[in-house]
Amino acid sequence: MSDVLAPARLGPLTLRNRVIKAATFEGRTPQALVTDELVQFHREVAAGGVGMTTVAYCAVSPGGRTDRHQIWMREEAVPGLRELTAAVHAEGAAVSAQLGHAGPVANAKSNRSPALAPSRMFNPLGMRFTKVPDARALAEVVADHARAARLARESGFDAVEVHLGHNYLASAFLSPMLNRRKDDYGGALRNRARLARDVVRAVREAVGDTMAVTAKLTMEDGVRGGFSIEESLQVARWLQDDGAIDALELTAGSSLLNPMAIFRGDAPRKSFGRALPIPVRWGFQLVGKQFLREYPYRPAYLLDKARRFRAELTLPLISLGGITDLATAEQARAEGFDFVAMGRALLREPDLIRRWSTEPTVASLCTHCNECVPSIYTKTHCVLRTS
Template sequence: MPDTIAHDSSAACFSAAKLNSLTLKNRFIKAGTFENMTSNGVPSDALNRFHGELADGGIAMTTLGYCAVENDGRLNENMMYMHEGIRPPLSVLIADLHQRGTMVSGQMGYCGGFSKNRHLSRRRPLGPSFGLNGLGIAQGMLFCDAMSVRDINAMVASYSRAATFMKSVGFDALEIHFGHGYGLCQFMSPKTNKRKDEYGGSLENRMRLPLRVLAAVREAVGDDFPLLGKISMTEGVRGGLHYDDAVEISKLLDKAGIDGIITSGGTSSMNPMIMFRGGNILPAMLKTEPSLVMRLILRLAGKAMFKDYPYKELYFLEQAKRIREAVNCKMIYVGGASSRASFDQLMAAGFDFIQLGRSLLSDPDLPNRAQADVNFVSRCTHCNECVATIESPEGIHCTQF
């Protein structure tokens, strides 16, 4: 098990621990999500308040979700991409969180062939292979094109530039998004990667680009800067990544120098409900989707895409344990941890940190409350209505409390 700072085992989740050279005051990390509080790609006062409330609630590190590495890496034009034009507001946000005693991670993203960004520099988004761009149908972007090797090299360079910028602006850690069906995951998955060159075929070949990205980011930020990687342990679709693949992927990332692996699951473009156990998100999405075309598509294909997965605590635990046993890097658990009993169980199972998403929307002061109450249980009902509020003008929020 990786080294940690000495602590009382009965309350390990509230003890300090190191992530490379960074010390976090407890084991709770806000998971990266798109809050829809960055209109035209610029961090807003609402985003500051959102993360500030989490900081005041005791979170050790919050994650600014979906920091696209370039303009064409955004799913939509309201997502941030890393460039000098947003340095002033981003610096203010990060400095304020530091003053509140919270570290800040930036989730590095690239959409690949799954985009509705109307500000693309090209006619179609780029993925590993030619295919359907389901997210872009309402914008008239029905397909994605296959990346050339030149495009791949440019993408790696974008990650390097973004990492340099993010470190300079004050981020304490970076999280490379290797999961959820986005750009790097599209290369990793045999479902979306149909290439016949050195970037397709075997798992070793499909991991070539993700490992190049990791190496480029590491070179940009240095050996002592914390790098995390979020993976999908399974995509939950036939022909996609599965749990056995996740073990091998994690070994490769560990060998390549990742500091921590976040064990998520599912794919936003094919089976998102594997990561959102509980209430089906389809009804809420039908209510909030602004596009008539997309609402029609959701009505026709929604039941096949949004399957029912009943909620249970720690629903990824057994599969995440397999990875815990296979790697030496830090392990960050995400998936159905919403009670003090679950937090303690994860610490006892050898996980180093816990990422939280939905439960922080209902309980932004969760770490403080859980520390004060050994019987703490989050108010989150796992209704998943919050997932659809990313299209809301007020941004993502809990609809129940």
């Protein structure tokens, strides 16, 4: 049996294999609560053989959603979440909740709540300026993460993933481009990393050793003047020294400034533009080519950057980006990455991991067209999948 498909430890958990379904917003929570369709989405992936699936996105507060059609962690959500986790467990997989605050990526108009950002900026999603939180408000954000983690545990989740990437709130604080503060949360990197570290420590304190705690960290924003790989390496070392996480998932790019640095492959500008609400659609027609840049796809496209983290850290790492076949997953494992995370390939074929056990050379049918990306505004799916 391939080492990728063998059982592995993640903190207090034993996963049946080293493959994690990456957090990709499912678009199946129109009332910000679990639906039968959301349960089926994760049940299907679990039945398809992953070691753990990740529910995305579980916001820690109403204003922390990217829009109002996302779950935010509250008592009302617990019964549905329990149904979801039970369904995943019945298929033999573990399940994680991605926790975070969208910050400047939030649509304030949709949420009917101000979007937070480290410094004042115009947010095109809500067509209004962001709100700059003071130290007291940031302490509330930290407390919200801890409360959300406790609710995740109550709901039957095996793990939580803290979102420190893609210029969501904690990631925006890390970025020198977006964080122009002069207080204890701005300036030097140690100050800019304060919120991220406080959040992770609070989550660990809230759940103790009863759950695995992972974090998703951006290696670089992909824009000039943004968060750099050198800074990310230092933040990763601090997270490791803090001892609050069981593994670190490495990503790249910015949902706010350069989203295609996350995905690679075709840039679905026409479909993306059609999915956006007016008047955001009009603005996108003017800047769409600059916003959705096109990067060529290649297998394991983030591995070059991730190797630097593997060389400098002892913390377990999760490799993400361009893993669509067993050989590429085994390459990441051979280079010292403890787990692999997959997104688009599992949208195309939820049963791909189960097939690897009998067809080890089978490759995903995903074409990297990225037409699944704009589908988040309706119901996230692979447009090429027929059943």
